[in-house]
Amino acid sequence: MNKAERIKRMKVPAADAANGRLPQGQALTERFPILHEGEVPAYDMDQWTLRVFGEVSKEVTLSYQDILAMPQTDVTVDIHCVTRWSRFDNTFTGVRFRDVLEAIGVEPHSGYVMLHGDYDYTSNIELADLMGDDVLLAHSFEGKPLTDKHGWPLRLVVPHLYFWKSVKWLRGFEFMKENSPGFWEQNGFHLRGDPFKEERFSGEDLPIPEDEWEKKEFD
Ligand SMILES: Nc1nc2c(c(=O)[nH]1)N[C@H]1C(S)=C(S)[C@@H](COP(=O)(O)O)O[C@H]1N2
Ligand SMILES: [Mo]
Numbered sequence: 001m002n003k004a005e006r007i008k009r010m011k012v013p014a015a016d017a018a019n020g021r022l023p024q025g026q027a028l029t030e031r032f033p034i035l036h037e038g039e040v041p042a043y044d045m046d047q048w049t050l051r052v053f054g055e056v057s058k059e060v061t062l063s064y065q066d067i068l069a070m071p072q073t074d075v076t077v078d079i080h081c082v083t084r085w086s087r088f089d090n091t092f093t094g095v096r097f098r099d100v101l102e103a104i105g106v107e108p109h110s111g112y113v114m115l116h117g118d119y120d121y122t123s124n125i126e127l128a129d130l131m132g133d134d135v136l137l138a139h140s141f142e143g144k145p146l147t148d149k150h151g152w153p154l155r156l157v158v159p160h161l162y163f164w165k166s167v168k169w170l171r172g173f174e175f176m177k178e179n180s181p182g183f184w185e186q187n188g189f190h191l192r193g194d195p196f197k198e199e200r201f202s203g204e205d206l207p208i209p210e211d212e213w214e215k216k217e218f219d
Contacts, residue, residue, distance in 0.1 A: 021088070022086055023080055024196075025084060025198055026080055026084055028086055028088065029085045030087070031219075033218050036121070041169050049061045049171070050064075050066075050170065051116075051173070052104065052106055054175035055175035055176065055177060060104045070095040071096075072094065072095060073136060078090070078159060080162055082195075082200050083213040084208060092138035094137045094139050096135060097131065098131045108127055110127070110175045111128065112124065112179040112180075113125050113127055113174065113175055114180070115172075115182065116167070118169035119169075121169070122182035122183050123164060124191065126192070134157075135157065135159075138154070139152070151167075151169055161193045162200070164189065188204075190202050
């Protein structure tokens with residue numbers, strides 16, 4: 001199938017394309033693709049920790065119970081993956097990043113964060129992009145615990161940036177002196193990744209076939 005035909009097949013309701021809800025170059029999906037590098041982690045939840053460390057007033061290590069005891073928030077958000085799928089109206093439940101900072105009484109001493117997820121996945125983000133109302137450390141999706149493949153026990157959800165920033169199997173926030181690139185950012189992807197500005201790449205465009213994601217696993 002040629003490119004024009006593939007684009008024609010993409011499901012983009014005219015109203016959503018017109019009202020700007022669907023970013024340029026994206027295709028809508030109602031299924032939820034599963035994308036990650038490496039293995040789905042297995043956990044002993046008694047050993048599981050989430051660390052806040054680096055350039056901060058104090059370093060803190062949280063247990064899963066600590067997270068569940070913090071104020072819980074539901075968000076319903078659209079998500080946009082750089083491999084060109086978008087999915088509307090996803091409801092996640094968890095704790096807002098900024099509520100975590102407040103609950104643990106940590107003052108950031110820098111504006112840049114390296115997000116750490118299992119196994120050895122990283123993505124960099126600016127602190128300002130973590131402070132919004134709908135940035136969650138999520139444990140549930142559509143009212144049920146996240147599935148293992150979508151990041152249980154805890155994933156980040158940063159809906160206003162491409163989904164590679166929404167680190168699954170989240171384990172740490174490392175405040176950094178400088179904005180240094182994480183895993184995909186070292187491999188040619190944009191340092192910030194705003195889907196509405198199509199901030200996909202840092203340099204030359206990388207080839208991303210429009211239908212690559214359709215060949216992935218879904219649930
Ligand atoms: N730990 C970890 N988190 C990750 C990834 C990964 O490889 N490892 N991939 C990212 C990418 S590229 C995408 S598009 C989303 C996919 O989330 P999903 O599988 O729930 O759709 O997870 C992001 N979070
Ligand atoms: Mo991705």
